[in-house]
Amino acid sequence: MRRNDAGGDVVARIKDLILRTGLHPGDPMPTEARLVEELGVARSSVREAMRTLSSLDIVEVRHGHGTFVGRMSLAPLVDGLLFRARLNDGNDLRTLREVVQARIALDLSIGQRLVEAWRDEDLAPARAEVERMRAAHAAGRSFADADQAFHAAVLSKLGNELMMQLGDAFWQVHTSALPLLDVPPATDIRLTIEAHDAIVDALEAGDTTAYEKAVRAHYSPLDRNLTASE
Amino acid sequence: MRRNDAGGDVVARIKDLILRTGLHPGDPMPTEARLVEELGVARSSVREAMRTLSSLDIVEVRHGHGTFVGRMSLAPLVDGLLFRARLNDGNDLRTLREVVQARIALDLSIGQRLVEAWRDEDLAPARAEVERMRAAHAAGRSFADADQAFHAAVLSKLGNELMMQLGDAFWQVHTSALPLLDVPPATDIRLTIEAHDAIVDALEAGDTTAYEKAVRAHYSPLDRNLTASE
DNA sequence: CAAGATTTGTTCGTATGTATA
């Protein structure tokens, strides 16, 4: 008797194959045809399994080229949270509020480590991103790119890949969900940009307390708006 | 001209359909046949799209019964992190270490709020889980269930669904990945159980400093082992 | 630039397993 356990079996077997053959992110996977041979299942089943693995970013599929071991990013988390945020009907900003609170918690929780990690290190890259933000705002353009790069740069010194990806994931959900909802109008942008300056200043001075204060200032306008509409 | 954008299009259209028709978690989705009609694509395409949504826990499929709107849990995050941990070959405990550090950061970051949230609230449920841990350990059984329930109970008062799910997700990765790797032997279990008691004590006393100390004690044996093998 | 080979993407038809009434 064949047991095709709801297809989840094929997913597990392909995962095992990746581990067993010692593949790393970026390496080419066997072709669909080869997997059909080796696993003894139909191509449709292999395709559905690959689809699952692809949506988890465990593999990356390139049409007409091939399939490769993925980077296992937190893209699925972003997808799920974004959809959750959109599912909250009308004025229910619960998911967005929770994501922002998570961002705050994350930034505050690493204050100590961050100050130590940046001691005697060059903060010029982070400072440069603040300048990019200022320039973009002055030119009337969006400064989302620079904002994202700034936070990534600050977190990079932690040496914790997961935390960095978490921070970026929350950033993505935050900035993507904000325009989709009936959210209060943006507050004074200059205050936001100055908050970024304050964060760099605090790290440069090695002052944990100042860092926490700057982080709270960075989020305070939005945080107030979100909790107010509770 | 037809646009079959790598099938990701179908996923987006099904997502939109959920939002447009105002479906909520648990509600039944249209059948595959109906989706084939409405979207004008083949059954296989619908199936692959549903497979993607299923692995993201946006829909839930029950064989022979139907598909329903899912609960959008963080299961995909757990899957991805677990695979990342298994992919680190040999003695590389990087992912596990990063997950544990994320747990610590999360627990520490909410100390203040947690103390306030538990003020004048009944901590008996959390205390009961500690007793279940103690009983299970005395009987030589695993106390994983009680441990998981304990941390969930503590976080529940936060009123932040996302943080609670994040904590649980990290817990799952932590406890599932630990046995898979060549990890140092378990330290004295009684100390771990006592750390849980100390957390409840701190919350009962409304003492943030004691809470942080208890959290560090809770993780310190493992944290030391993981960073030592760096 | 052109032709062909390789690989993934889409579709159809059919048969089978599973839960519900």
Added chain:
DNA sequence: CTATACATACGAACAAATCTT
């Protein structure tokens, strides 16, 4: 037990993208 509705699996054919010769 039967009938119905539904999801699961398979295989074959053709379309589209990419790379190589």
